[in-house]
Amino acid sequence: MTKPHILQVGPYPEWDQVPLDAAFHMHRYFEAADKAAFLAEVGPQIRGIATRGELGANAAMIAACPQLEVISVYGVGYDAVDLEACRARGIRVTNTPDVLTNDVADLGVAMMLVQSRGMIGAETWVRDGSWAAKGLYPLQRRVWGKRAGVLGLGRIGYEVAKRLAGFDLQIAYSDVGPKDYARDWEFIADPVALAERSDFLFVTLAASAATRHIVGAQVIDALGPQGMLINISRASNIDENALLDALESGRLGSAALDVFEGEPKLNPRFLSLPNVLLQPHHASGTYETRQAMGKLVRDNLTAHFAGQPLPTPVL
Ligand code: 8YV
Structure with missing residues (x-):
């Protein structure tokens, strides 16, 4: 044959x-x-x-x-x-x-923890001798007990939310409608309203023409200077220029991103930002x-x- x-x-x-x-x-x-x-x-x-x-x-x-x-x-x-x-x-x-659902959810939650607790900078602090020379590492932001929003409660979003519950986060989600498997979590249809009540906003939407730039300036501003945006879906779900503007001006606190427009080449503006964690689209990347x-x-x-x-x- x-x-x-x-x-x-x-x-x-x-x-x-x-x-x-x-x-x-x-x-x-x-x-x-x-x-x-x-x-x-x-x-x-x-x-x-x-x-x-x-x-x-x-x-x-x-x-x-x-x-x-x-x-x-x-x-x-x-x-x-x-x-x-x-x-x-x-x-x-x-x-x-x-x-791949669980690995992608794991990486999303890990990115939130690493970024909130400043672990990349803390690693440098140890390796470059700052700990010995300058003393204590600057204080970082608490995770447990805060408010998390999950934009898109499909398979991956659900696993993210389940993990966040283990950190005692108060969970809300947006989707096309409330899900019967998510009765413990608050349903907020409007992504802007979801961002407004969230400290961490996870983007876990399947990308389509309908979701393109669904996270735009309005959602980003609603998340605000203390908020963190975590994207483990597709870059197209976020208006990248609006995100960069907000990160540069401090209108958004921070971001943790596994996906980028035009990847693997990134907009060079990302590379000089101290308040963003950059990952090379490897959320499913385990053996x-x-x-x-x-x-x-x-x-x-x-x-x-x-x-x-x-x-x-x-x-
Ligand atoms: C990539 C992904 O496919 O599942 C997806 O949609 O984007 C990833 O798992 C992976 O990087 C292999 O190319």
């Missing part, structure tokens, strides 16, 4: 690459110097695309593959896949939900979770080409 031809948009760890190469004919788009020429050459044979959450599959890529049947995303977020183009052509799309994500990518492709039901379909 001939192996199905798959366009591979980004790199995978070796433990995924080896079984992918064994089961499929993989075409490494990310290694091509001339992407358009590569697509023109291999596109006609491609039946599947294997991509990553943040890379997705754009309209030009999909159009260059007339035999395309399935797109398997390594990530829960599929906002970078052109779903309209897929719907129009009956192309199936899969993602990797659930397996255990990445192995489970890679397996789901393969299981979805294998099921599709065997005519079996897809384990985790989006479309």
Whole structure:
């Protein structure tokens, strides 16, 4: 049997690459110097695309593959896949939900703790001899007992809120409506009102055109000079320029971010800000979770080409 031809948009760890190469004919788009020429050459044979959450599959890529049947995303977020183009052509799309939920929630909560307690600066204080030379490290902000807002109470938001409850935080959330699994937590529909009553605001929304810049100047100002914004979702959910303006002027206390517009290149304004914790989009980045994500990518492709039901379909 001939192996199905798959366009591979980004790199995978070796433990995924080896079984992918064994089961499929993989075409490494990310290694091509001339992407358009590569697509023109291999596109006609491609039946599947294997991509990553943040890379997705754009309209030009999909159009260059007339035999395309399935797109398997390594990530829960599929906002970078052109779903309209897929719907129009009956192309199936899969993602990797659930397996990464707890890791993403862990990192979000860790970012809040690290940033509130000034742990990055404290580490430097020890290493550069400041402790011995200058004495006690400057006082930081308490976490427990404060007010946390969770914007988007899906799988990840729910796990964040559960963890925050362990720190005795007073939890409220925004979503399209109140959730019956969140009876202990206050529902506040309006993100601005949520930010107003929050010391920490977690952004855990699935990104879409509807959520683009949902955290804008109004939400940021409502969070205020003592507030902290934590983003473990997608950069597009936040108006990055409004965020930078507020961090620079002190209208927002601080931020802890795992995702950025144009990542991995960041707006250089972030790099000179002392009140932001910067992380390299690694909330799902543990061996255990990445192995489970890679397996789901393969299981979805294998099921599709065997005519079996897809384990985790989006479309
Ligand atoms: C990335 C993510 O996919 O799940 C998502 O939506 O953005 C991440 O898990 C991961 O960095 C692999 O590229």
